Amino acid sequence: MEAFVAKTSMLTPHKISLLILIEAYWEIIETDSTTPEKLEPLLFFLIEKISDEQRFPEPTLKELCDELTKISDNTDNTTNNFSEILLAKLVIIVTPHELTFSIKEMKRFFTRDARKYSLLGIFVRRCILEMNKLMFDDISRLYNAFIEYRDKRTTKPSTLFMKDAYVPLEVSEMTELAQRFHMHKQELIPKNDAESFSHYVITQLRKYGGILPLEIEEKLRKIHDRIPEISSIYYIEFVKYMQTGEYEGALTNFYKYSNFCPDDPENRSWYQYVLLNLVVLHAKFGHKEQAILAIREAIEMARENNDQECLRFALSWLYRLKSSDQTIGTRVSASEQQMLESLISKAKQANFMYLQALGELGKSQRQIQQGSPPTEVFESLLRSSVLNMNCPFKTMRFQGHLLNASVWQTYGSDTLANLFTNEVINNPDPSPEDRVTAICQLADNHVSHGNYLNAFEVLAKSKVRFNGIRRAVSQWVFCFEKLMYQKSFNRDEIFNIGAIEHQIRACCQDDDLFRADFEFNRALYLAKTDRPDEGVDVLHKLINQSCRIGNQNQMLVANYLLKIAEIRIETEDLTSALPYVLSSLCLSERFHYQSSYFLAIIRLAQILLNFELAGRARSMIEKIMPVILAEHSLHLQSIAQYIYAQCLIACINQDLQANRKQSINWQDVLYALDASRIGFKDLESISELLNVLQLINSDADKLRTLSYPFL
Template identity: 25%
Template structure:
């Protein structure tokens, strides 16, 4: 059986409710709720920032119980009766197929009549009822219902009548309160001719009533298209897949239709894309646009090319993606489609910034000149065409580029606030990307608590309207913050909770997989679990990760592992290779700065302070200029450590005292523990410089040693918090050496035994 194009039994019931409204039988208090209910199921609502997207969706099935919930709470003009009683009375008054025809034939009386001159004859309007205008929302709905019913053949009208009987059947028990309404059964003619279920005529007319008719006629082709459009909106905006239960329902509905619904191929395309099914995605996108070319939607050819380019880039085929997007731009210019043209240019610019190495290998040389010229062009075109969504995205990309190149921080904030103002003024639902970028900016400024707050705000307040990609990134950042505080179990639990977001989406699963592996790697390195490190490194190959940020974090973790293992030559080689690659592709300044810090750390570890001093000083200068505060504190700590090695303990202590209070505000125990350890070394050096011959020198040395012990304790607590066994054991050995310098051999022995106990306990737990 084929679906009806527009008519459904639910709409017939809504038509009865519209007729009741026009007859002025509704009390004033019930007018707004009833009209809201009618319009919510007859007019497609546009989602807004004030209304959640789940609320903006429409239930095309609309069971009869929905009418009961709305009408039962509203009192009618009859004492002791509700509007549900009045509604069911009119609903059951349609007691035959002829009565159903009478309902549609009487719809003309609901409209105002036009006079000879085309003007409404207001004086002929009845005062006891409401008339509809033909172009009003309710008038449009009523006129289309009448037109669609007029076009029905007798067989289809009979099918609609049978489905209507099944639809209203659950209310038969309720209507027995009203005298004799349901006594006639399914049809008044049955009682007239004294027919029953065993008679042949009854079996011919109503013997085939079953749930199949109800399923088929519960939704029309028009409603199915609206459901598919809603699914497309969710797939495109949120980047998710179709849920399993919804997929089964859509499949059964599509199989029951007599014609092919073009949007179904696009739904299957996005679903296969998110699942990583490259072949099925291409197959469905070709089917969709082949059908579009057979109809009047020939202007959608450039959008087919655009989808093709995005799909090719998603699966790593950048050469084909560049060719497809170039053809998209040419086609959009020929068709004068400025929307597609501006979006294509914006996406090409974004892809070039996100994957510069792959785009360079694909032969892309840029279409819009320099970065600054490209952003100026996109902003100008988006303002001219009124594409405020594109303008907001361009402002965010420009702010991101400012951070990546190390330009002015106030300029980055200015662009962020311009995008936020535009989102509010034009009701643009781009809050997720804005908050993620603001979180990144605060993280670079050393305000980790504020950065985490913005991620949590995205998840709690804007999670329902943000794409899954942004929600997963926000949750992963919260997990990394928990990892930096030593709460590894909490971090892993946060990532496990992200499984509800990805819904078997390949890209999201890979991102969560790499983040989970990275946290486990950090934990294994700090626990000295080298077997786990080797296993995780073999599973997490940084070359297989498409995300530059995660790839660099994996590389940074590998360098930490090599330093802990003492393989300094391999670490130097990898750092030099990575620095050369980043220099060629003009990478993020934070990554280039991280390589300088790694090199300075290696020089300091292998006891070559002269080589590390210039590198650390250059890193500190760049970090100060670009306001990358955590990198500045790390570079200052390395400079202080090098000065300690060179014997300039006073300068080192002054530098550390200047940065430690700021580093404490960032709430990262590991970096604070390292700085405290360097400061303790400075005070030990100052104690060694104090002359022992004089009493003042002895007092000064005792004071410096006491301060060194205090900061060693602080460093020990920080390393314990992050469960770093290397740092913890190093501080315990410093406590033992400090006791030995004081002449307390017994205390020094106790600290040495404590060192062995901590190390053995850690190794024992690792082996278990």
């Protein structure tokens, strides 16, 4: 006959065993005051079992006895075998009355051992309270579950502890009565343990994300099938579907979870937290307008109920969505901006550190976008870092590190950018989204220095961390495909570029930034395949899109303008290239984009070189060369060395034509050419490496006298 399932709030046969062990622990201490140290392992074991969040399903009696035997074997305790003590006391309990009496009788320890605030005391009081609340049917179910639990053991207690113990018959009258009413083989599910376990799973999902192990999935399915009224099960499904990017499944489970919202008007405060979860759902899937509507309703309810905690989270989400919105249709109005600043001010007054830190991070982002001086940007970042140190939400700390890395990357310091990126990667607590962002930043940095092997190794090691998390997986795949594209592009592998382009197109449809990056790479591909005008058209479209959004993407605009100039330089249309270089130079200087600024100066020097202004071009590069060599990417260093070598050769030729004494040493030319050759070789940039070798070959006679190794 199949086992029937019965629910209980707390009491189970396993907890009765723990109560018996607690009673035995206190009795031994009462009779022998010299044994507390020997009983410490048992005490720690009991505390661990009582406070364990993962105590579902509960262990069988055999499993519990095995653990107790290990404790007894590992301690210097020859007189007290905890497993034998437990079994001896269990077999004494024969009737339901004895079961209830043995629990209620533990009140005698309240005066001395079971203190009010001790873990053991709280546990015993809760069990006694639950026992007093049980009806007759509940006691019968508990008793039959206890008999089933006890009779499943395979180990019998020794006769040392069973001198006067009554051993029940195999089939007693109570067992026959239980069979008649289908109360035998009854499984008792503790509701509070199931809830505790589901809450533990929620914290793990929020912290680490990913797909749950099969063992936990089976436990959750068991809870869902047998105690469907536990709302947190639907919340777990809601979070899982959000992470895997399945909107319908997330929405369905959200509404199932929301159905547990109480209808009692006096208990409506619960509903505002349901609205916050709806905000998270819409924000996760990019539905910003719906998210903002839900936030406003949650704010109104939080104000109505004077719930400052809920109001804090609602305002932080409102600020986050408003500050990150990049569409012209929902841009922050002056009144809304004033409202947000007012909310941040109130957060400071109320000492809401999370909202203050979020505000400072948003302020730093705006300052970068508006071209504020770096000192102001770093002041905001420093204030945010100080707040994050005391903020209970670690996610703000990691987002601060990522923003610091991005800022230092913008200002041209790869070393400091890597420092903050590694702070996130080497910490076990970041969310999957923060971790994948840091890993992609690190991989990009490796590639910029020609370390393809390290870049792909970093990505390969992190791949398993993001299984089942759609957003993180998409970002990881896009980064991997982009690096493959860049490697093939540098190698002039045209067929591979076309194949990878199709793969990138498929994984960037849902993200505006990914799509813009794809279009940028497509423009480079068109230019490389002798279609420069088409590539320039694509770049102009990207510039127009960025200008419609506002000033959020001025660094991208500077890069687009510079790339148009480079395409024009490649086609030897220097007159057309000059205005694009100057525009990029002005934007980069205004917004403090150091890498773009230096590359624009190098391209301007290249144009001046063709206008026979070699001296001016040379001095421009010499001013920025120390910073480039100290802090910037290998590609920028190699380009700078290559153009600098051209400037030096042009200066030498001018001296020769004017019959002047040479102001340039050919050894300097050799050094610059060799540095650029090595750099482009490490980057596997075939076309640029060929340009260097061609320049070397054109001056072969002069360089041969210096014993150049490749001539």
